[in-house]
Amino acid sequence: MLDLLLPQRCLLCLVPGAQVCDGCTAALRRIEAPLCERCGAPTAWPVQRCAECAGRRLAFARARAALAYDDRLRPVVAAWKERGLRRLAAWAAAVLRESLPRPDAACVVFVAGDPDRKLQRGHHAAERLANELAALWELPVRTFLTRARGSPRQRGLARHERRRNVADAFLAHDRVPSRVVLVDDVYTTGATANAAASALRKGGARTVEVVTFARTIRIR
């Protein structure tokens, strides 16, 4: 893409060099224990369920993320997703590998993108991240999920609307192994990860572990 032709600068501090320099990478907010065991939200002490996920039926066993999706990280994720800056996927995978242990799984699956949107952008962020991460973890990437064409956008919807919006958005079209890692770029409400995990479970998975680069942190 175009970014190969442009002089390379850090997206955050504009220092020439990497797309996100080491200093800015180190300054991004890590998600660290104590966490909710289930959804991975930071909590005051370790809990099995938290205010965010209690009472919800979730198809995944647990969700984990490397970084807080805050104002500092937002422009980086936007550049990655909207402008398709290719090297950011490798950077994000490296940050993830540093933050999370390698999951015990047969393969990596990514949250399938809307085919129309992928055509527009020419890439799908979750797919690229899954490929980079799978290479680091030495796991195969499998494409089990398809997404219904033209599923409405999540952005700008209220939380309950997001959940309803994606409930039947995915379909697993092959026999899925028992343990899989599901990769996505950002965990916002968990609705997308849950819908994708639900399809993987219907396809035969028993344990779905969700791994995302970033996660929205709710202020309580």
Ligand SMILES: [Zn+2]
């Ligand atoms: Zn920088």
Ligand SMILES: [Zn+2]
């Ligand atoms: Zn939770």
